[in-house]
Amino acid sequence: MTTNTTATDAIWVRIDGNTAIIKMNNPPANTWTAASLQALKAKVLELNDNKDIYALVITGQGEKFFSAGADLNLFADGDKGNAATMAKHFGEAFETLSAFRGVSIAAINGYAMGGGLEVALACDIRIAETQAQLALPEATVGLLPCAGGTQNLTALVGEGWAKRMILCGERIDAAKAEKIGLVEEVVEQGQALDAALALAAKVAKQSPSSVAVCKTLIQAGRTMGRKQALPLERELFIGLFDTQDQAEGVNAFLEKRQPNWKNA
Numbered sequence: 001m002t003t004n005t006t007a008t009d010a011i012w013v014r015i016d017g018n019t020a021i022i023k024m025n026n027p028p029a030n031t032w033t034a035a036s037l038q039a040l041k042a043k044v045l046e047l048n049d050n051k052d053i054y055a056l057v058i059t060g061q062g063e064k065f066f067s068a069g070a071d072l073n074l075f076a077d078g079d080k081g082n083a084a085t086m087a088k089h090f091g092e093a094f095e096t097l098s099a100f101r102g103v104s105i106a107a108i109n110g111y112a113m114g115g116g117l118e119v120a121l122a123c124d125i126r127i128a129e130t131q132a133q134l135a136l137p138e139a140t141v142g143l144l145p146c147a148g149g150t151q152n153l154t155a156l157v158g159e160g161w162a163k164r165m166i167l168c169g170e171r172i173d174a175a176k177a178e179k180i181g182l183v184e185e186v187v188e189q190g191q192a193l194d195a196a197l198a199l200a201a202k203v204a205k206q207s208p209s210s211v212a213v214c215k216t217l218i219q220a221g222r223t224m225g226r227k228q229a230l231p232l233e234r235e236l237f238i239g240l241f242d243t244q245d246q247a248e249g250v251n252a253f254l255e256k257r258q259p260n261w262k263n264a
Helices: 034-048 080-098 115-121 149-167 174-180 192-203 208-220 226-242 244-254
Strands: 003-007 011-016 019-024 055-060 065-067 103-108 111-113 125-129 133-135 185-187
Touching (some): 011 034, 019 034, 034 080, 055 115, 055 192, 065 103, 065 115, 103 115, 103 192, 111 115, 115 133, 115 149, 125 192, 133 174, 174 185
Parallel strands (some): 019 055, 065 111, 103 125, 111 133, 125 185
């Protein structure tokens, strides 16, 4: 298994087999900056072009914070131009993450607040440690979650809990997050990254070509009616027969061997 490590100031990336591990690294709370958001976007685009990467795991450096979101000092002067620039960077980074062609997993190893929760919401799957605390408290300081929070949270937990968390500023623990569907699994402290990597290893057994189109279809349900989505499902199914992975997958099953995916 090949392991490779690269780093920017606030985004660390390690490639382990078919999985990319991204660590947010901006002590003490792994807050986001314009530079780190741009670095995340660039890294996800790079991983999209790497046919050997099937899954992405994002977590926070340290033991206390996944990410506390934006540094509020950035908005203390009330500069609308600066606010517009940061909103643009947040949106572009997290929408790029959401559009990652493989499976993205958030390993929530501590506090996930504001933009820290929004980056997890942009992922496909969330695994939280028992001590994790999750919130979108922007309205408490006169702001709003502008990096997909109002939309992605509502899609996951419904209007009621989205309104409790955003409009009432309610902070929830990992157990409650699992109960309402905000996270898919809760693990013991220190185990989120290992659990996420174990799940990512399962992704590597799936056809990456199939995973990409299945993810497209699942996410299309957020904006597309069933009358449009069902024909698209059949269309993309037929389209898989133009890929090498389709023939490889079926023949590997019939020949009782492991498939050798090409992601093509």
